[in-house]
Amino acid sequence: MDEQALIEYVTRQRWYGAKSRTVMHARVLDSVVLRTAEPQFALALVELGYETGAHEIYQLFYALRDGELEPDGLDEPQLARELVSAMRSGLTLQAIEGIVEFRPVEGFAGLGRELHEARPVGVEQSNTSIVFDDELILKAFRRLEAGINPELEILRFLTEHGFSNIAPLGGWYQYSGGPLGATLGVLQEFVRGGVDGWELALEEIGSAPDAFLGRLRRLGAVTGTMHATLASDETDPAFAPETSSVEALGLLTATVDEEIERMFVDLPEDDERLAPILGRGEDVREQLRLLTHLGSAGKSIRTHGDYHLGQTLWAAGDWVILDFEGEPARSLTERRRRRSPLRDVAGMLRSFAYAAIAAGLRGTGVPDGWEERAREQFLAGYFETVDPSLLPSGQAAIERLLAVYELEKAVYELRYELDHRPDWVGIPVAGILRLIDETAATR
Amino acid sequence: MSEQWFERDPQWFKRAVFYEIHLRGFFDGNDDGSGDFRGLIDKLDYLQWLGVDCVWLLPMYQSPLRDGGYDIADFFTTHPDYGTVDDFKEFVEQAHQRGIRVIADLVMNHTSSEHPWFQESRADPTGPKGDWYVWSDTDELYRDARIIFIDSEPSNWTFDPLRGQYYWHRFFHHQPDLNFENPEVQEAMLNVLRFWLDLGIDGLRLDAVPYLYEEDGTNCENLPRTHEYLKRVRAEIDARYPDRVLLAEANMWPEDVVSYFGDGDGDECHMAFHFPVMPRMFMALRREEAAPMYEILDRTPAIPRNAQWGLFLRNHDELTLEMVTDDERDYMYAEYAKDPRMKINLGIRRRLAPLLEGGRDEIELMHAILFSLPGSPVLYYGDEIGMGDNVYLGDRDGVRTPMQWTGDRNAGFSRADWAQLYLQPLMDPVYGYQSVNVEAQLRTPTSLLRWMHRFIALRKEHPVFGLGTYEPLRPENPRVFAHVRRWEEDVVLCVHNLARSAQAVELDLSAYEGMVPEEMLGRTRFPAIGELPYLLTFAPRGFFWFQLRKEQ
Numbered sequence: 001m002d003e004q005a006l007i008e009y010v011t012r013q014r015w016y017g018a019k020s021r022t023v024m025h026a027r028v029l030d031s032v033v034l035r036t037a038e039p040q041f042a043l044a045l046v047e048l049g050y051e052t053g054a055h056e057i058y059q060l061f062y063a064l065r066d067g068e069l070e071p072d073g074l075d076e077p078q079l080a081r082e083l084v085s086a087m088r089s090g091l092t093l094q095a096i097e098g099i100v101e102f103r104p105v106e107g108f109a110g111l112g113r114e115l116h117e118a119r120p121v122g123v124e125q126s127n128t129s130i131v132f133d134d135e136l137i138l139k140a141f142r143r144l145e146a147g148i149n150p151e152l153e154i155l156r157f158l159t160e161h162g163f164s165n166i167a168p169l170g171g172w173y174q175y176s177g178g179p180l181g182a183t184l185g186v187l188q189e190f191v192r193g194g195v196d197g198w199e200l201a202l203e204e205i206g207s208a209p210d211a212f213l214g215r216l217r218r219l220g221a222v223t224g225t226m227h228a229t230l231a232s233d234e235t236d237p238a239f240a241p242e243t244s245s246v247e248a249l250g251l252l253t254a255t256v257d258e259e260i261e262r263m264f265v266d267l268p269e270d271d272e273r274l275a276p277i278l279g280r281g282e283d284v285r286e287q288l289r290l291l292t293h294l295g296s297a298g299k300s301i302r303t304h305g306d307y308h309l310g311q312t313l314w315a316a317g318d319w320v321i322l323d324f325e326g327e328p329a330r331s332l333t334e335r336r337r338r339r340s341p342l343r344d345v346a347g348m349l350r351s352f353a354y355a356a357i358a359a360g361l362r363g364t365g366v367p368d369g370w371e372e373r374a375r376e377q378f379l380a381g382y383f384e385t386v387d388p389s390l391l392p393s394g395q396a397a398i399e400r401l402l403a404v405y406e407l408e409k410a411v412y413e414l415r416y417e418l419d420h421r422p423d424w425v426g427i428p429v430a431g432i433l434r435l436i437d438e439t440a441a442t443r
Numbered sequence: 444m445s446e447q448w449f450e451r452d453p454q455w456f457k458r459a460v461f462y463e464i465h466l467r468g469f470f471d472g473n474d475d476g477s478g479d480f481r482g483l484i485d486k487l488d489y490l491q492w493l494g495v496d497c498v499w500l501l502p503m504y505q506s507p508l509r510d511g512g513y514d515i516a517d518f519f520t521t522h523p524d525y526g527t528v529d530d531f532k533e534f535v536e537q538a539h540q541r542g543i544r545v546i547a548d549l550v551m552n553h554t555s556s557e558h559p560w561f562q563e564s565r566a567d568p569t570g571p572k573g574d575w576y577v578w579s580d581t582d583e584l585y586r587d588a589r590i591i592f593i594d595s596e597p598s599n600w601t602f603d604p605l606r607g608q609y610y611w612h613r614f615f616h617h618q619p620d621l622n623f624e625n626p627e628v629q630e631a632m633l634n635v636l637r638f639w640l641d642l643g644i645d646g647l648r649l650d651a652v653p654y655l656y657e658e659d660g661t662n663c664e665n666l667p668r669t670h671e672y673l674k675r676v677r678a679e680i681d682a683r684y685p686d687r688v689l690l691a692e693a694n695m696w697p698e699d700v701v702s703y704f705g706d707g708d709g710d711e712c713h714m715a716f717h718f719p720v721m722p723r724m725f726m727a728l729r730r731e732e733a734a735p736m737y738e739i740l741d742r743t744p745a746i747p748r749n750a751q752w753g754l755f756l757r758n759h760d761e762l763t764l765e766m767v768t769d770d771e772r773d774y775m776y777a778e779y780a781k782d783p784r785m786k787i788n789l790g791i792r793r794r795l796a797p798l799l800e801g802g803r804d805e806i807e808l809m810h811a812i813l814f815s816l817p818g819s820p821v822l823y824y825g826d827e828i829g830m831g832d833n834v835y836l837g838d839r840d841g842v843r844t845p846m847q848w849t850g851d852r853n854a855g856f857s858r859a860d861w862a863q864l865y866l867q868p869l870m871d872p873v874y875g876y877q878s879v880n881v882e883a884q885l886r887t888p889t890s891l892l893r894w895m896h897r898f899i900a901l902r903k904e905h906p907v908f909g910l911g912t913y914e915p916l917r918p919e920n921p922r923v924f925a926h927v928r929r930w931e932e933d934v935v936l937c938v939h940n941l942a943r944s945a946q947a948v949e950l951d952l953s954a955y956e957g958m959v960p961e962e963m964l965g966r967t968r969f970p971a972i973g974e975l976p977y978l979l980t981f982a983p984r985g986f987f988w989f990q991l992r993k994e995q
Contacts, residue, residue: 054452055452245485245486245488246848246849246855246882247486247488247489247492247848247881247882247885248488250881250882250885250886251488251489251492251885253885253886254492254885254886254888254893254896255492257888257893258893258896258897261888265965265966266966285888289886292886331542333539333540333541333542334542336540
């Protein structure tokens with residue numbers, strides 16, 4: 001297929017990330033035939049080159065029909081099934097420059113059955129997911145970066161270390177060769193009948209608030225266990241907990257402080273919803289300085305990385321944690337960095353604030369003080385199970401560091417909402433205000 | 444699986460901010476009193492936060508250290524004080540994981556006299572290494588070559604009693620020059636390059652590159668055969684090592700240095716230092732006039748599309764005054780080296796902050812000028828916190844004292860005994876580690892370090908500083924250095940007041956009529972540019988950078 005058609009195809013896709021860049025060339029770096037019988041399928045690594053001389057690599061599929069080679073989506077069931085069956089048999093395929101390895105997880109029952117229906121799900125920016133018969137879900141990564149994808153890495157680690165609140169990993173496939181080594185896709189059990197944590201919150205805040213608070217306590221406990229598990233193996237170089245460096249707190253403080261400063265420089269002055277915090281930039285920075293007077297930042301461990309209610313499912317009476325890919329906008333090595341587990345906790349606490357407001361916007365009556373109680377329940381559950389040696393020493397230090405991460409998150413949200421969803425600006429504004437006033441009270 | 448991978452970007456070095464590190468002085472990871480690779484790994488988070496794109500390491504090879512490691516005794520091992528080659532590899536991988544590239548010094552011109560090659564050469568004139576160095580029965584050849592280390596070396600020839608001949612050395616007598624006439628030497632140095640590039644290093648700074656070949660009747664600098672050899676090195680890089688850079692150290696006038704970029708789009712070094720611009724920044728500041736800046740930039744020729752200047756305020760050597768006139772040198776000595784101890788060779792051995800008498804406005808202004816010029820800035824470790832120097836230490840050690848991390852023991856640099864440190868950290872009341880350190884400045888929003896961090900981020904947001912044109916404005920007020928940088932839609936106006944007093948300036952911005960200047964640090968919009976000259980007023984040593992935006 002000619003280069004121009006290839007460029008047009010790739011740049012049209014939802015998972016294509018560099019929409020604002022000018023593509024100068026496209027070429028196939030490597031390819032391998034997945035199915036030799038008609039219709040034939042092939043997997044290709046395609047490089048797009050930009051005018052700055054930079055490149056990106058994408059995973060593409062081709063089909064050969066009636067002598068015509070054309071790029072194809074994963075929504076072609078035959079193709080998707082082909083990938084799963086290659087995993088089942090543990091195939092290693094020789095491409096031109098490298099190899100593609102398909103690997104099953106031993107003892108994973110889901111691979112044994114025959115697959116029928118395959119339907120694409122979800123709207124993801126950087127990958128494509130296919131569900132088979134409500135039994136299995138395959139996620140193929142589109143924009144490839146060198147190195148193991150944290151989704152595979154963490155699922156495998158959690159599975160091996162006995163953490164069961166995940167959708168079990170069934171297999172994966174990966175490429176290694178000249179251009180790069182990268183995870184291409186993962187297969188997991190599809191959680192049947194699961195309810196998205198965010199949707200459940202919006203539903204139950206009004207209809208069954210106490211029941212939901214109980215579920216949040218459980219979510220806290222699951223989160224604590226997840227962190228304890230992620231920090232449990234000193235012998236694994238990718239997971240061994242690290243003591244934060246001398247500068248860690250200073251660097252965090254400086255980073256957040258400058259984000260706050262820039263944010264306040266950019267705040268529009270005529271927005272009423274911003275009035276409560278307008279001109280209070282220096283107060284916020286002052287609070288930050290008070291908050292970061294801590295002895296140490298505790299340990300750094302591998303974390304979920306993008307933790308909020310939308311990454312959880314309630315299924316069969318317990319929580320399932322999803323999507324360990326991290327924030328897709330960050331580089332892969334950045335996503336694999338060790339951080340304080342409290343960063344995950346802060347992300348979840350912020351999503352309670354969003355849930356309360358979103359429920360209100362849907363016309364649900366939100367009980368007074370619901371967010372406060374949600375936080376209390378989640379944290380109570382968390383502290384029951386987490387390994388305390390991962391956190392700063394003493395309750396006061398923990399609360400302060402948590403507040404710093406919440407502040408960082410709220411400042412990020414404020415910028416995002418101003419740019420994308422002005423109606424939601426009130427949520428981060430309330431979050432920032434709460435942090436100023438709360439610390440003022442404990443002074 | 445390969446974890447070490449950058450988005451391929453052959454022009455990364457044109458937009459990069461470099462950071463030069465004296466490994467011995469950065470951080471001690473094994474408590475023996477000397478900095479090392481393990482220590483450097485521990486501080487990568489700091490460098491990532493600072494916004495550094497590429498770390499430049501001074502030589503880390505096996506060496507008797509009689510010239511700060513530029514006297515290499517084995518090209519294939521690291522000095523044991525710094526760690527092993529495996530430690531180095533680990534450092535490069537960890538740096539890459541944080542998006543930081545690594546380049547290192549390499550000396551091709553000479554070795555240490557302790558190098559086994561030299562020992563073999565002097566012991567066995569007819570043996571395999573007999574011809575690897577430049578030997579002569581007399582000290583008569585190459586008389587037109589100047590002596591570089593005039594304070595310590597009487598001649599470029601030294602007699603070796605063992606071999607009974609003179610050997611040639613452009614630098615110290617314990618650094619014999621390799622004989623590049625010998626094809627085996629040429630191949631041996633290529634092997635050295637391949638060895639380090641195969642370990643993942645992103646480039647090499649080629650030290651003392653103009654001196655590879657000698658020829659009687661010439662000054663033995665920049666000879667055609669030196670360029671031929673560099674083209675051969677570059678061809679090897681282009682063929683086998685994409686995205687790696689060669690950086691030439693050639694302390695010469697820019698019209699001469701450009702020859703090291705090679706021909707066409709550039710077929711020798713990717714980068715070369717622009718030495719003469721540096722003393723002129725200091726002159727301009729002291730004289731409170733922009734003329735030295737305009738002059739040297741006017742004198743700077745265009746360079747190939749794929750080439751870039753390396754610019755710096757200070758580095759690990761003396762502030763070199765080779766590329767100035769005698770009058771200018773006298774002026775620089777009189778103004779910046781009042782104590783004769785501050786002079787060394789043809790230069791001044793002081794750090795940035797003491798040179799500027801600790802003036803915060805001056806330090807910021809000098810960085811603003813540096814960052815505004817066409818080229819990639821190279822920062823010197825410690826200057827981001829305004830570290831001082833100790834002119835009572837020998838040679839150039841005064842600007843190579845330990846990095847001041849905290850106010851704790853040994854400046855947080857090492858947990859070894861005080862007496863065991865390779866050099867003691869500064870303790871004076873102005874620049875000592877209790878007042879100047881990373882930890883305190885990180886926590887102080889108004890500190891120099893925090894300003895540098897914001898300023899580096901600002902420069903990196905705008906590729907125009909690395910890629911754009913340079914268009915001097917030359918306003919009537921001689922105390923103001925003003926120019927425009929342009930790249931695609933990005934137009935940036937940089938105006939710097941060199942005077943100690945407040946100044947006003949009228950700029951002819953008629954070419955940009957209708958556009959609105961937005962100050963880049965605070966994002967304040969200034970009045971739109973009209974038909975009349977654009978009036979700006981400045982605080983003493985003040986500067987403005989504006990992005991010129993099209994009015995909506």
